[in-house]
Amino acid sequence: MSLGHVHAQIDRYAYTNALTKNSPVTKIFFALSTLIICVTSPSPLVPIIVFLTTTTLLLRFAKIPVHFYWSLLVYPTTVVIASCLIIALFFGYGETLVAIVLPWFSWAVFKNGVTMSITTFFRVEGALSCLYFLVLTTSVTDILITxxxxxxxxxxxxxxxxxxxxxxxxxxxxxxxxxxxxxxxxxxxxxxxxxxxxxxxxxxxxxxxxxxxxxxxxxxxRGYDGNIRTLDDLPRPRMLSLMGIIFFDVILVFVAIMTMHSWVL
Amino acid sequence: MPFRLENVSYRYSDGTLALDSVSTNFVKGKRIAILGPNGSGKTTLLLHLNGILRPTSGRVYFEDSPLEYTSKSLLRLRRRVGYVFQDPNDQLFAPTVKQDVAFGPLNLGLPTDKVKESVSEALEIVGMSEYSDKPPHFLSLGQKKRIALAGVLAMHPEVLVMDEPTSNLDPRAAIRILRLLLQLNQKFGLTLILATHDVDTIPLFANKLCILSKGKIVLEGLPEETFSQTELIRSLDLRSPRIAHLFEILRRENHLPIDKQLPLTIGEARKEILRLLDSKNMIEKEGKSYIEARTRKVNHT
Known part of the structure; x- marks a missing residue:
């Protein structure tokens, strides 16, 4: 699959997925608020919840085929794994897990380095799923009008x-x-x-x-006068969905605060 | 009389004279075909009709008043004279079909309800209603052409100017567009001005033909009359419709008694053939075959 092809595919799903009739305001609000909570969360638990939720929404409700979603995740994930390995092996301080000390060379894996690496991995995956949710369910047109x-x-x-x-x-x-x-x-x-x-x-x-x-x-x-006017007839956001998202976000923040200090290897 | 051109010349900035003092009339409600080889100035001529190009010299009159090139009067003109570009990719700029068709009516300052009404009406006419939320890059060329047409129809023009309506289309899509145009003319009285080099389709829709060559109008009139001047047409790097050509050969080589006005369409050809057969039967009934006698005479010489 070439890159251009993948882009065209994403675009196609944005116009044809099962959530196209939902308000873009709701979708953008969901994706962005969750994304922010996800990347600021100190523990991997919140990103894991986010990843599972958005993936479920994408596969079950937006009806994006699993294999396509999977192929979108694979490439960035390999890069993320590589970066996280580097973080785990070369970053951190304090308590060590493994240490090699030779007269001319020393190397150690630190506990908090591994912690950071795992947190980073899940944060990135969670954030990826949020962004994929946005681009796969909301067309560029809708985003621009919003x-x-x-x-x-x-x-x-x-x-x-x-x-x-x-x-x-x-x-x-x-x-x-x-x-x-x-x-x-x-x-x-x-x-x-x-x-x-x-x-x-x-x-x-x-x-x-x-x-x-x-x-x-x-x-x-066709009478262009310097302003491109667009027809604004997007579906209105449903109060219930917005409330649901706010409720979900509050729970996420709560979980993030609860696990703030308990999450250490 | 929507359009009158008076000695219109146009010179591009690189020095080429694209139009060389063209004078003609386009009558209201007519279906006008502008025929010419590549580079004869067809598109340049059309672009003058809704004020996109301004003649270097000469004048264009719309309903007996000369075109003014202030933005206000251009807007007024463009509401009444719609222009469909040859390549729909030039015209379709909006991310969805609906947004693109709405562009013109929104520029006219219509209220949202009215705009929506015009959009769905225009899409209905071109038969593309179910594509209204699709982006143009999902569509085939024929579909894009119809959307480009809808974008102009949504502004409710009185004159429709269209550059090469059938170019690059498969036969079915081409016929579909032509039928649509014919319908628009007959139902809504839209004046059609179409540039083309597809000679075979001209007799199907046009009731006036202008032939353009090297920036000049060299021939104009009814298609049947114009196409009968076969020698002149050939000298302009054009040809007559295939059917006219066939009948011309039958007349010249086989000395069939064919009308001076050559048939141009399948329907006309059929009529002419039946007429020939009829007269042949008449002759045979009288005991001698007129046509056979003629051919024998040709073979002897």
């Missing part, structure tokens, strides 16, 4: 809107150019590969300029 309601500056929203739309157009153009170059042996040696990549990037840049000009013309033809 941000507009939150009075984020228009220029940022309009730019994101256009960038988002044309990423897909240019991904297609780039793929076509790449195939055309490949068919004429543009990638057959290391040197040619560098040259072809440079040509592709340069050409793509020119194409974006031309596209910009044409799109501007087309927008003018």
């Amino acid at each position: 941000l507009r309601r939150a009075h984020i500056p228009m220029i940022l929203i309009e730019m994101s809107l256009l960038i988002y739309r044309y990423i897909f157009v240019f991904m297609e153009v780039a793929a076509q150019m790449y195939t055309a170059q490949k068919l004429r042996l543009g990638y057959s040696s290391w040197k040619k590969r560098i040259r072809s990549t440079a040509l592709l990037a340069g050409n793509l840049f020119i194409r974006t300029l031309e596209q910009g000009e044409r799109t501007f013309m087309a927008m003018n033809a």
